[in-house]
Amino acid sequence: MQQNDETDLRLLAALQRDATLTAQDLGERLNLSPSQAARRRQRLEQTGVITGYRATVAPERVGLGVEAFIQVMMAAHSEANANDFRRMCDRREEIVGVWVMTGEADFMLRVWCADLAALSRLVQQALLPHPAVARVQSQIVMDRVKADAPLPVSAG
Template sequence: MDSLDTRLLAELQRRADITAQELAEVLNLSPSQVARRRARLEAEGVIAGYRARLDPRHLGLTVQAFVQVQMAAHNADNAANFVRLMHTLPEVVACWTLTGEADYLLRVWVSDLPALNQLIHHRLLPHPAVARVQSQIVMDQPKADSGLPV
């Protein structure tokens, strides 16, 4: 990967819908050269996919929260069952396993506080693998989600 690839990746992270012509102008290459580089980076798995970034407010999602989950017991069955649950909850937009006191960190988007309460008290806490849940509600996001440093 060279500096042109790095610049190409940075531009795609900023604007995934950029055309080959626009990208060629930014990189000072021909559209066909840009297309070949982009195709190679896709084939190599460097570019894993493309997504549209949606504005949560326009979808009625006004509460973002981070939810820490501590497991009742640490075994493969509990972990597998919990991960299966995560895949059934559209409100959970990301899930990470952690070191430290919490075992999982969930990023959640819901319409309002009652919806967060519903998620925590009726979906997470009743799950047999879950011992404890702690949530933090996002007040503001001074830095928006950005791309990876390239």
């Protein structure tokens, strides 16, 4: 693994705040020429430090009114069950994040649904009937205080 210097970390911090920055913009912020900034960004992309770029979408503007986290406890712990459950999660577009957890829950799902009825359908018609699932516990997000903040990259 290549060690990133302070300039790389500053570049990463800037791109996490605004991925649309041009090489000119980055150069000005980092005290580099645009070509130097572009080469650094390209190296970080090629080495897998930067894994992609995306737009941030306002959920309410696209009809998504309910965000929830769902803890899933598995009925049986086998590789086949876990893989089948992962495939099901991958196919469901309302499931936007899946984590394998320690503790009581085996998986934590982050979901976005149009409304509570859609969340109920996801739980009742997709999650609970799945043969690998023993039980689920949902928490509905009331307010997003600090959501999807940039990673804490720094030189220290």
